[in-house]
Every structure is written in structure tokens, then in C-alpha cells.
Amino acid sequence: MSELVKYSTRDGVAIITVDNPPVNALSTGVPAGILAALKTAEADATVQAVVLAAAGKTFIAGADINDFLNVVAGKAELPVLHPLLHALEDSRKPVVAAIHGMALGGGMEVAMACHYRVAVPDAQVGQPECKLGLIPGAGGTQRLPRLIGPLKAAELCAMGDPIPAPEAVQLGAVDQIIQGNLVDGAVAFAKSIANRPAHKTRELTAKLAGNHSAGFAALREQVRKAKRNLNAPQVAIDAVELSTTLSFAKGIEKEAELFKQCLRATEAQALIHAFFGDRTVAKIPDVPKDTQAFPVRNIAIIGAGTMGGGIAMAFANVGIPVRIKDTQEALDRCLANARRNYENSVKRGRYTKEVMEQRMSLITPQTSYDGFDHVDMIIEAAYESMPLKRQIYSELDKIARVDCVLATNTSTLDINEIAVATGRPQMVIGLHFFSPANAMRLVEIVRGSATSKEVIATAMAVAKALKKVGVLVRNGFGFVGNRMMFPYMYEAQFVVEEGATPEEVDRALAHFGMAMGIFSVDDLGGLDVAARIREEQHQFDKPGLRKPLASDKLVALGRLGQKAGKGWYLYDENRKQTPDLEVVALIRKTAAEAHIPQRTFTEAEIIERTLYGLINEGARILEDGTALRAVDIDVIYLNGYGFPAYRGGPMFYADTVGLKKIYDKICEFREQHGARWEPAPLLKRLAEQGKTFASFDAEKAAHA
Numbered sequence: 001m002s003e004l005v006k007y008s009t010r011d012g013v014a015i016i017t018v019d020n021p022p023v024n025a026l027s028t029g030v031p032a033g034i035l036a037a038l039k040t041a042e043a044d045a046t047v048q049a050v051v052l053a054a055a056g057k058t059f060i061a062g063a064d065i066n067d068f069l070n071v072v073a074g075k076a077e078l079p080v081l082h083p084l085l086h087a088l089e090d091s092r093k094p095v096v097a098a099i100h101g102m103a104l105g106g107g108m109e110v111a112m113a114c115h116y117r118v119a120v121p122d123a124q125v126g127q128p129e130c131k132l133g134l135i136p137g138a139g140g141t142q143r144l145p146r147l148i149g150p151l152k153a154a155e156l157c158a159m160g161d162p163i164p165a166p167e168a169v170q171l172g173a174v175d176q177i178i179q180g181n182l183v184d185g186a187v188a189f190a191k192s193i194a195n196r197p198a199h200k201t202r203e204l205t206a207k208l209a210g211n212h213s214a215g216f217a218a219l220r221e222q223v224r225k226a227k228r229n230l231n232a233p234q235v236a237i238d239a240v241e242l243s244t245t246l247s248f249a250k251g252i253e254k255e256a257e258l259f260k261q262c263l264r265a266t267e268a269q270a271l272i273h274a275f276f277g278d279r280t281v282a283k284i285p286d287v288p289k290d291t292q293a294f295p296v297r298n299i300a301i302i303g304a305g306t307m308g309g310g311i312a313m314a315f316a317n318v319g320i321p322v323r324i325k326d327t328q329e330a331l332d333r334c335l336a337n338a339r340r341n342y343e344n345s346v347k348r349g350r351y352t353k354e355v356m357e358q359r360m361s362l363i364t365p366q367t368s369y370d371g372f373d374h375v376d377m378i379i380e381a382a383y384e385s386m387p388l389k390r391q392i393y394s395e396l397d398k399i400a401r402v403d404c405v406l407a408t409n410t411s412t413l414d415i416n417e418i419a420v421a422t423g424r425p426q427m428v429i430g431l432h433f434f435s436p437a438n439a440m441r442l443v444e445i446v447r448g449s450a451t452s453k454e455v456i457a458t459a460m461a462v463a464k465a466l467k468k469v470g471v472l473v474r475n476g477f478g479f480v481g482n483r484m485m486f487p488y489m490y491e492a493q494f495v496v497e498e499g500a501t502p503e504e505v506d507r508a509l510a511h512f513g514m515a516m517g518i519f520s521v522d523d524l525g526g527l528d529v530a531a532r533i534r535e536e537q538h539q540f541d542k543p544g545l546r547k548p549l550a551s552d553k554l555v556a557l558g559r560l561g562q563k564a565g566k567g568w569y570l571y572d573e574n575r576k577q578t579p580d581l582e583v584v585a586l587i588r589k590t591a592a593e594a595h596i597p598q599r600t601f602t603e604a605e606i607i608e609r610t611l612y613g614l615i616n617e618g619a620r621i622l623e624d625g626t627a628l629r630a631v632d633i634d635v636i637y638l639n640g641y642g643f644p645a646y647r648g649g650p651m652f653y654a655d656t657v658g659l660k661k662i663y664d665k666i667c668e669f670r671e672q673h674g675a676r677w678e679p680a681p682l683l684k685r686l687a688e689q690g691k692t693f694a695s696f697d698a699e700k701a702a703h704a
């Protein structure tokens with residue numbers, strides 16, 4: 001047999017084992033290997049039944065997504081699974097899929113073409129293609145409804161979430177749960193059904209009967225809300241609905257057509273870009289994969305405030321013990337918050353009370369530096385003050401082991417200045433977590449000029465251990481994410497001072513797909529925090545630079561945002577937001593006093609004024625090397641700033657709009673609004689050459 005597919009027999013049962021680590025994807029060679037093994041089993045008179053299983057940690061977890069990219073790039077034809085699936089289904093000997101781990105996408109489609117499916121209790125099955133902007137393309141939308149009914153099948157294909165095996169048994173997608181050894185159980189099951197006539201999934205019709213049109217209409221509406229702005233989930237519903245009106249043969253023909261349409265659409269390209277982005281950011285040209293990272297088995301945190309508490313939970317969640325130092329009062333508050341947070345998860349059934357207690361037991365509160373001399377990493381999350389941080393770092397220098405990584409969670413301060421407060425600046429790095437740190441997936445990893453490669457490798461490994469995505473950035477005010485936020489936020493404020501309302505701006509951004517509008521974001525972060533940064537960084541000291549006016553007035557009125565119950569919006573005790581006419585009146589009055597002409601804005605104009613400023617800054621960041629690649633900026637915005645994944649991140653989005661179009665618009669804005677709209681030189685260059693940010697990344701990779 002092939003390397004990728006193994007064949008053996010036991011007690012008259014052939015066992016076909018897919019062995020294509022790490023996830024047994026259906027890469028080239030795997031379908032052909034299964035087919036060849038099946039032919040061998042059919043030709044062997046001693047074989048009565050067949051088990052299709054997989055080696056390693058999972059059943060077939062899906063297609064090889066690189067294959068899809070090659071199709072889009074015109075380098076390959078779309079791999080077609082139907083001959084294999086028909087061969088499995090037409091086999092004269094019953095075929096049993098033995099599922100552990102995940103049977104997803106193409107893996108589930110293979111399993112459904114088998115005559116039976118058995119699974120271990122913690123296995124999961126599903127059709128998650130819509131998460132990549134696709135639909136099942138190998139009969140999934142036609143076989144699944146025949147097994148579990150069209151409405152449930154449409155729901156699973158449109159939502160994309162896998163279901164646990166016991167639920168799949170109830171629905172009819174899996175026939176039996178196997179306790180104990182899966183292959184042993186599957187062989188026993190195969191023997192028990194060997195002489196029974198096996199049904200072909202594609203010929204089942206019972207569950208398709210009835211009129212489902214009202215159910216489909218309701219589902220479309222539900223999915224429209226849950227999957228805002230997304231097309232693939234709706235197409236998945238269309239495809240499943242076709243199973244109720246077309247023959248199987250016509251159904252898979254139509255499914256293939258719809259799949260190809262989805263694959264070529266921007267939605268899929270963006271989601272696939274985001275999917276591979278997570279992997280790309282792990283590649284750091286001057287820190288090779290084999291760089292020796294320091295082991296991080298335990299950590300300590302300084303500061304048990306908003307960030308320190310969240311970071312402690314993030315480590316406890318993955319079983320890493322944490323010491324946390326602050327005042328007794330701050331520690332009490334921090335532990336009470338952590339407990340409340342965990343209790344809510346227990347109430348929602350995410351895990352048991354025992355798991356919660358185990359996580360709580362990993363967090364040791366303390367008011368002293370006791371034990372800090374033993375830990376592998378210390379993360380400082382004290383107030384944002386350079387003198388305080390320098391003081392803390394000079395103390396740590398006396399306590400911490402020489403091989404202890406010293407990380408700071410600062411969001412605005414200079415890592416180099418903090419690092420030189422120690423005698424070992426090579427051990428100092430920024431770990432910029434996002435709030436709430438136990439939930440947010442992004443960590444900006446900030447390298448100082450002295451940070452060692454081993455310390456960078458350690459920080460990347462820690463982000464991975466926390467199940468987060470670490471993106472390496474260079475030191476510099478606001479790093480990547482926050483630096484791009486400034487032009488975005490200020491332009492939004494100028495737009496409201498020119499006649500729009502905060503609600504209109506936020507609505508336009510929500511329609512675009514941002515998780516939160518920029519004024520809601522400002523209210524969450526605190527208007528006073530933003531004002532302090534404006535002040536400390538002298539952001540508007542340059543003569544002739546337009547300064548936002550209304551936000552300072554809101555701060556003076558005590559409208560500091562959510563924490564004050566009012567900011568750009570009003571908030572009730574449940575933090576429910578409502579627009580406030582008083583704010584609009586204050587903005588209008590401010591604009592009148594400053595003689596700012598008033599006008600109305602379309603949503604498209606609002607998006608251009610706000611997001612093009614953000615993209616322009618992104619181009620500067622790319623050029624000055626603060627971010628390694630455009631895709632790194634995208635990953636930061638997708639995971640830390642609520643940028644919609646189906647737009648691929650701001651730089652990918654810019655490529656889809658066209659850099660020339662964006663550049664021309666920015667030049668127009670410069671004519672209208674002055675120097676703050678100076679186009680980034682890189683943007684100008686790429687636009688003039690007809691290139692994209694993606695091509696910039698590709699050229700950089702080629703020279704690395």
C-alpha cells in the first residue's frame with residue numbers, strides 16, 4: 001500500500017488506516033491510497049467487511065487547504081473525491097468508518113459515504129467549510145440531509161460548528177459509540193453487520209420527505225443574524241435545500257458549481273488568508289524555528305488589576321501555576337473577579353466545578369516577592385508609569401534568576417527604557433495582552449533593541465501554550481495595533497464634528513463588520529485614558545494640525561465612558577448603550593464655535609475617512625519594519641481589534657479594494673483636509689506599480 005494509507009486484516013475484517021500526520025488531511029495520495037486498499041479488500045475472499053480508520057490523534061480532519069489555494073492560483077485542478085466516495089458506497093462489503101478526534105469537512109464526507117459510522121465518545125463530526133467561506137464540496141450537502149434530515153443538515157453546514165459524537169448518534173449521523181479501543185470495537189461492529197445488506201447513504205430518502213420551506217426560510221433568517229454579512233452559510237443552506245428537490249446526481253453537480261463560486265469569492269480568499277495568517281506570523285526570519293526557548297513551567301505577575309488578573313487566569317487555564325503580587329485589597333478583588341468569571345463558565349456548562357477549583361488553586365496571591373526567585377517568567381502589569389516600571393524592574397533585577405524572562409504588559413511605554421533599568425536588557429520583552437486577557441486571543445510580542453532571540457522564541461512559545469496568537473512587533477509608540485487606531489479614532493471624531501453622529505459612524509462600521517464601533521471602543525477604554533495619551537504624546541502640538549475638540553469637552557463633563565455610565569453614549573446598570581442627544585448637541589455647538597462646515601455623510605464616506613487612515617498608517621508600519629509583514633498587521637487586527645475575518649484584515653481588505661483607488665482617495669483627502677492625510681510612501685509606490693501589500697510580503701519572503 002502507500003505510505004499514507006496502511007492496510008491489514010483481522011478476523012475477516014480489512015482495516016484501512018489513513019496515516020497522514022498531523023491531521024490526516026485528504027492530501028494528494030490519500031484518496032488514491034484508500035481506493036487501492038478498498039480494491040484489495042474487495043478482492044480478498046477472506047474479508048467480509050472493512051473498517052476505515054485513521055492513525056494519530058484524529059480521523060480525517062478535512063481537505064488540504066493548500067489544494068484550494070492552488071486551484072485559485074490556477075496551478076491545479078480541484079481534487080474530486082466523488083470516485084472514492086462512490087466506490088466506498090458501492091462496495092459489496094460493508095464499510096465502517098471508525099472515528100476518533102475529528103471527522104470534519106472532507107473527512108465527514110468520506111465517513112458519510114461509508115455504510116456505517118462508529119465513534120469514540122469524545123469524537124466530533126461536522127461540516128465547518130463555511131468558516132473558510134466555502135460549502136461542503138464532496139457531497140456533504142447531499143448526504144448529510146439524507147442521514148439527519150434537511151433542516152438539521154442545513155443548520156450544521158451553515159453554522160459550521162462540529163457536534164459531539166453522542167449528539168451525532170441521536171441525529172443519525174453516527175450509528176454507535178464505541179467505549180474502549182476504537183479499532184477493536186469497530187472490527188467487532190463490522191463483524192456483527194457483515195452479513196446484513198448495507199445501505200448506500202446517497203439512496204436514502206426517508207428523511208427528505210415533507211415540506212421544509214418554512215423551516216428553511218426561518219433558518220436563513222437566523223443564519224443571516226448569526227453570520228452577519230456572510231454569503232457562504234446562505235449558499236450552504238441553498239445547497240442542502242436542493243437535496244429535497246433534485247436527484248443525488250444532480251444535487252452533487254449543483255453543489256460543485258456552488259462550491260467553485262464560493263472558492264473564487266473574496267469571502268473565501270479572506271478567510272483562508274486569515275487561517276494561514278496564524279501560521280505565517282510564527283515565522284520570524286532572524287529567529288529560526290530551532291532557536292532554544294527557555295522552558296516556562298511557572299510564572300509570576302506584578303499587579304493584580306484588570307490586566308494582571310486576566311493574565312493570571314489565562315495561565316491557570318492551561319495549567320501553568322501563577323504567583324501574583326499586589327496589595328491585599330487588589331488581590332482580594334482580583335481573586336473574587338476570577339472566581340466570578342469561572343463560576344459563570346461553570347453555569348454555562350463549559351467545564352465542571354472541579355476544573356474551576358483546580359484553576360483557582362493554581363493562582364497564588366501574595367503581597368511580597370516571595371518565590372519570585374524561582375519562577376521562569378515574570379510579567380509586570382502595574383500602572384502605566386515609566387518611573388514605577390523602572391523601579392519595579394530594578395527590584396526584579398535583584399530577585400529574578402538570570403534565565404528568568406522579564407516581560408512587561410505596557411501598552412505605550414518604551415521597552416528599551418524599561419529594559420535598561422535592569423543589568424540584563426536581553427531578557428526583557430513586551431507581552432502586550434488585550435483586555436480581557438483571559439479571553440482575547442492576541443498578544444503583541446514587542447522586541448526591544450537588546451531582546452535576545454531565545455527570549456523572543458520563549459515569548460512566542462508562551463503565546464502558543466496559552467492558545468493565543470503571538471505576533472512579533474518592534475518597539476515604538478502604540479506598537480502596531482494602537483498606533484493604527486489613532487488616525488482611525490481621530491478621523492471618526494472629525495467626521496462627527498463635520499456633521500455625522502457617533503451612532504451613524506458606529507453603525508457604518510458595524511455594517512462594514514467591525515465587532516464594535518470606534519466610539520463604543522473609546523467609551524470602553526475610557527475617554528480620560530485617550531485624553532492622557534493625547535496630552536503625554538503631544539499628538540496635536542504641531543502647528544496647523546487639526547485637533548479633535550469634542551472629546552476634551554466630554555472629559556471635562558465627567559463623561560469618561562462606560563465606567564462613568566456616560567461617554568459618547570449613555571449606559572444603564574447593565575452596560576446597555578443608548579445614543580445621547582446631549583452629546584450630539586454638544587458636538588454641534590463645538591463645531592459651530594469652531595466654524596466647522598456641516599454636512600451629511602454616506603456610510604461609504606465614513607468607511608473611507610476612518611479605515612483609509614488606519615490603512616495608511618499600516619503602510620507606514622510595514623515600511624518602517626514595526627510589523628514584519630502585511631499579514632502580521634492583519635492577524636493583529638483580526639484577533640485584537642474586531643476586524644471582520646471575512647475581510648481578511650485591513651491590509652488584505654486594502655488589496656481587495658485596490659491600492660490605487662485607496663491612494664487616489666487619500667490624495668483627495670489631503671487636498672481637502674491637509675497634511676495629516678499625506679499618503680504613506682510605500683502605499684504610493686505600490687499603488688503606482690499596480691502592486692498589492694500581499695506582493696510586498698511575497699517579495700520580502702523571497703529575499704529572506
Ligand SMILES: NC(=O)c1ccc[n+]([C@@H]2O[C@H](COP(=O)([O-])OP(=O)(O)OC[C@H]3O[C@@H](n4cnc5c(N)ncnc54)[C@H](O)[C@@H]3O)[C@@H](O)[C@H]2O)c1
Nearest residue numbers: 303304305306307325326330381382383384409410411435
Ligand atoms: N486595561 C487595558 O485594557 C490594558 C490593555 C493592555 C495593556 N495594558 C497595560 O497593562 C498595565 C496594567 O494595566 P491595568 O489596566 O491592569 O491597570 P490597573 O490599574 O487595573 O492595575 C494595576 C495594578 O498594579 C498594581 N501595582 C502598582 N504598583 C505595583 C507594585 N509595585 N507591585 C505590585 N502591584 C502594583 C496596582 O495596585 C493595581 O492593582 C499597564 O501598563 C497598561 O498600560 C492595559
